[in-house]
Amino acid sequence: MFKTLLQSCLFLSLLVCNTLGYSQERYSISGKLSDQAGAPLTDAYIYLEHTQIYTMTNQAGEFKLSAPVGTYQLVCSLMGYEKKTISIELHNDLNVAYKLGPDREMQLDEVQIKGKSVIEKVRESAYNVVAVDAQAMTNTTADLSNALEQASGVKVRRSGGLGSRASISLNGFTGRRVKLFMDGVPMEGFGDAFQLNNIPVSIADRIEVYKGVVPIEFGTDAMGGVINIVTNQRSNTFVDASYAFGSFNTHRASVSTGFTSKNGFSVLVNGFLNYSDNNYKVHLDKMLDVNTGTYVAGDYEVERFHDTYQNKTVMAKAGFVKKWWADRFFVGLTVGELEADVQNAYTMEIVYGARTRASKTLLPSLEYYKRNFLTKNLTARVTANYNHNANKSIDTVARLYNWYGDYATTRTGGESGTNTLSEFKDNNVSATANLSYDINKKHSIKLNDVITGYERKLSSDVPLDQLTSATDTMRRASRKNVIGLSYGYRPSKKWNVNFFGKHYYQYVVGPVDTVTVGNNSQYEEQERSFQTSGYGLAATYFFNNAIQLKASAERAYNLPSAQQLFGDEVLNTANTSLKAENSSNFNLGVSSNSRFKNDDVLYVDVNGYYRLTKDFIQRVQSARYGTVGNVNFGRVRNIGADAEVRYYHKNKVMVGGTLTYMDLRNREQIRDASSSVASSTYNNRMPNIPYFFGNADAAYYVHDIFGKNNVLSLNYNFNYVGEFYLLWESQGSSSTKATLPEQVYHDFSVNLSLAKGTYNITLEALNFTDARLYDNFSLQKPGRAFNVKFRYYWNRRK
Template sequence: MNKSPYQLRYSLLLISVFAFALTSAQQALKLTSIVTDKADGVPLSHARVEVRSAEGNALAGGALTGADGKATIQLGKAGRYTVSVSLLGYRKHSGTVDLKSSETMAIKMEVDEKSLGEVVVDGLSPTEKVARLAYNVSLIETDKFKNTTMDLASVMDRISGVRIRQGGGVGSDADVSLNGFSGRHVKVFIDGVPMEGMSSAFGLNNIPAGLAKRIEVYKGVVPIELGGDALGGAINIVTDKSRRTRVNASYSFGSFNTHKTNVYTEYTAQNGFHVSLNAYQNYSDNDYKVNIDHYTDFTNNSVVYGDFEVRRFHARYHNEAAVLKVGVVDKPFADRLLLGFTGGYEYKETQNASNMNWVYGARYTTASTLMPTLTYEKRFDVLEGLHVSLNGNYNFGKSYAADTASCNYNWLGERGPDKSAPGELSYTKYHYRDHNGAANLAVALFPAPGHSVSVSSTLTTFSRSGKDETVSKPEYDHPQKSVKATSGLSYKYDYRGIWNTSAFVKNYVNHLEAWLDPDGGSNYRDMSSTESYWGGGLATTYFIGKRLQLRLSYEYAYRLPTSRELFGSGDDIERGNATLKPETSNNVNLGVTVRPMDTPAHRLTIDAALQYRDINDYIRRTTNNDNGRASSSNEGGVRSIGGDMSLRYTYNGMLFVGANFSYFDMRSMMKYKTGTQSLSLNYKERIPAMPYMYGNAEAGVSLNDVVVKGTLLDIHYMMSYVHEFNYEWNTYNNSELEVPTQISHDINISYSFGRQREFTVSAECRNIFDERLYDNFKMQKPGRSFAFKVAYNFNK
């Protein structure tokens, strides 16, 4: 497929956006607030500065102060504005200003004596509120990654306890491993809506990091507001909901002919009208070198063994996607009411099966996303407050899987002799539609100070229909549907911000329609079932002073099989198993957060957590000898014990260092082989294909006024470590089934300049020392790679 039209199209789009942004920037005014303590003049960080028009009280902008106590807000025009500043432990400040040109205000805050003995949670930022929850949660802000070429999956890979399982380069399947649990045990949400129904064209592995404001990782017990069925935890990607006008555009070029473009534009009018567009594309040849131990020599039809380095030759990938939202904000009937549309397309060449023993030279898949969305949020003045939110989407997309080659290929890219029947894996021209829907309704009532009651319900639907041009299969003419509904009710009590506890109950409903033989034979027929399950739990946290927080949580949880586990991937690389049973688990979590230093200049945070899981009917994904296909099955009982620890130090907002380490011991507790009294050889053996010891380290420095006054130089270093693990049961004692220990190093350097540092150029190198990196079933990942990026950011 010719790449030039794509590159030309996005280059023209970038030029248009740049011209619009440069024109708009000439009219912007800025208001800089310097917030300090009135008694000693110390700059106050994390103070919330909000600017509203004096006439009409419409929100004009808002920001948090940095370590220097400064917050700069871009305003669209001159006029009279009301400026309010709030910070935990201080009296709220409010004043007015007649803005005729850019100005700087000095604001001195007075200590609120009434709040010294308690924590006023309402004064915290959204990030700080999440960090104070009783759940074992970690957060990461994405600002420092926006100048890199990272996608959301790569950013998540830096979080304590998280490991992204990705078997290749750009566009390869990405699963999240959390606390030792694989991706399908961990639910991923965007603003509380499950991503399970979105096509691969809109996946973690190709969404730019700039889409998110922060990422919340719940390890183990999950609040009911994230109404999914999860055993290992949940990840919530929170987008930026601030009301402002902005244009962000970027383009990057890197190794393996990789191109990435992202344009985000947003406008909010004084009357509350809001429109935003986020468009991005990714392209890569993915022709990096890999190491193999054998290949087929077609000249004499023999297998040649050794250690060979070859280049991937059939792994090209590209996708284009756009997210449009239109609606209103700050209205009497809605804080946010947005109608949206997500459209995307993906083309992916398939280089190999679920492991690298099977190589392809012509297989490919395509997928499209056509998904309308709805967002509604409103806070009502009922009692102490009533919050209502509704989010939903439905994907009308379609997919195509093609396997039509009349020969086989080897890892050298050589074409073998023609075969009697076409197809490298199986002759396929399969057109299918995976219709996915998701909706989440959450209601929170605050009847009295310190008390809240929440109700949440999440519905996800899946149906597949399709037709193969090459063959007629019975299952194509029969239903493949699943409907999952997870509802929860919780009560929370908060005692003066010192101690809070949540108790909750959850109900899971699972409806399934499939074409199968329930006895595992060949007597296929239409089967339909509806099951209901109950779970629940408790989460509590206690604060000792301002620098120590303790957490304890327990949950009896269910995890319902995903549509991919039940019905397969559609391209025949992974086959479904509609007889899978839900997993159940007793989850216990204990966590502690310590802040031994917490001043404007020095901030040190240490987090540690222990987890215990007792799981029944554990679902494990495996590869088999059927030409490298993968499938899932229930493996009985599994016990997991482990923990993770992280620390992070920042100095004066310009220097930071951090590290995290995780260890999890997951073992099979099935003493006997299924249906027999024979002792299982896997009893108390470690669960294979799961990294169990890994960690990250990072350091960065931000330097102002380098070479030119008003500039900012950022240098960010990252190191990743994964200990060796087996991808088959240890009892086989075969080193060839082992993924070796891996250590990789990355570095990113960015330089921002311009009147408001609106221009940024950056360069990065991943896997600096060109180490051999693997994942999943010893799937090799790219070696050393370079990328360069240019970006423009305009805000007012």
């Protein structure tokens, strides 16, 4: 651990020394670049040869940079024009003007250049990755979790309406096996006020979904894959504001604005607010009689009455772009807060009427990115954040509720059986250092180091002897360090391969159940650490630039997360004795992106995978309290496939869809490690995990409606989830097996965009057939909902 910290400190020291090295007296070189006719040349590259000092011309063809006293070769370069090199002696400020002539070697009778989008480049990497264009959904009321479901192999599990807890299933791996990143920074400690279930999709430019094997740049212990949310990083001036309201008294508002000056100073602010009563109707087959404490069978339709949710968050960052010392340097601060009622546990049978939770987030951050760092072809990236979460869970009303809102007074301390007035602070820290060096066109290496830390502290003002026990005062802390090294070999444009290795380290301290006498547990504070290594490779090959074949394999580990180890003090219980999962992963995929003569495009992506996981971390439910916890569970094997197909007809029609099937089974032949009894659930499908699901969507665009530069779009989504088991499939008779039925639902929206997208209005009908939808231990989700959204967008550089 000390060695890794020393490496990170050395790297940061080099960064500081590099910056200080330019602190001597400097003189400016300013000027203007134009073509032979005198027209200004925009985005030309101006640099001092054999240095890291460079800039680019603005829209007026103007540029400015600075350097210490000396003799330099000033180079002006722009594609399509001849390169000009001028020798200058710098001992005072200079003001110059140059003209560039056309590059004769590039003058052809006819030339057509078609660049690749960032999304296309992501798809063409050696890793099994798909990219979702989030900007295409900015006029909808979708949050990031909704956008994710547009990717093949992804299923977002929700426990209810707006703001409900969401977990991600990616090719059969769920929960913390799938790691979330925002701009390459781990989101594990971002807090409940800033999560996928409440962040508007407008904050993102695209969402990258890496399935199974992931690049070492993320430096993570992900075993099921990585989801990287790439935010808007516009270096211009803009305003993007929206407001939406809809069913269940739901209100959503967001504002994004940015400003970039000519000298590269940049400010970006994002703010959003979400509110909902979540008072949608649910259907029950039995109702609790609070007077007798018994359930009465029947067909009940009731309205949720204690599920209000609200959160507000502001993200702000300021810094510089396109400077000689940094391509991007930003210091940021995210502030958010959340207040929510708790309507029910992880079962519909237990309902609460007074239980609440709250959270506040304070997250300062730092980002530094530089190409040609210290030397040519070396890229450096450093990120760091510290997240302080203040959380509160209140359950002090001694009542037993039913779904009508009726209640009876109980002798217990709270609705969950014990008094809970839990106030605690979660402190998370994360630091990443990444170096990438292109040795030449064929060979490259990358080094990445990620250090994360977590600590929970009790912060309640209530006397300890009233609402806490000795267990509550024990330390709860975790530290992780994942360091990775990769080597890339690209012998030609047709194929490339990446080899990588990772070293994992985790330290945990917390209460451990050591002795159980009857129903009483005895805990003691224990410390433990774990370290191991993993490895893998990813390769890709192109056939005639039209078909791409991908293959990857790895030996990976998933270190238990803070929530799995320590719970959330609300509905997730702790288990600090969890062990790391380990898995052997294999992936094979093929994709094609074909463009036809009429500019129609057909995109096809098909992937198959195999996973064998040991010490699988499984979520288990407590029927008595409705809570869930995590335990290590033997061996699990998963074989599956997913596919995505999309067809684009010019700029008028888009039709596409995704489909996922997986066979996730228990491969542990004995009941547990302490016995030799055969397991009755051997070869059963793993419970409470959908294994067959998909969606289809279509869009039709009408251009220049009601005037030039206006667009009317009609959008339809079809969603399907096959029947799956809630409990082990071998348990119960054919008529009593616990299953969730097949679910089919439809969404439709209409959007009118005026004046090149400046003014936008959207009408949505979600689940318009009012299908009954369930998830996560049969928790019911909202039925039919209608929304309207207004959006204003202004960009100075369109």
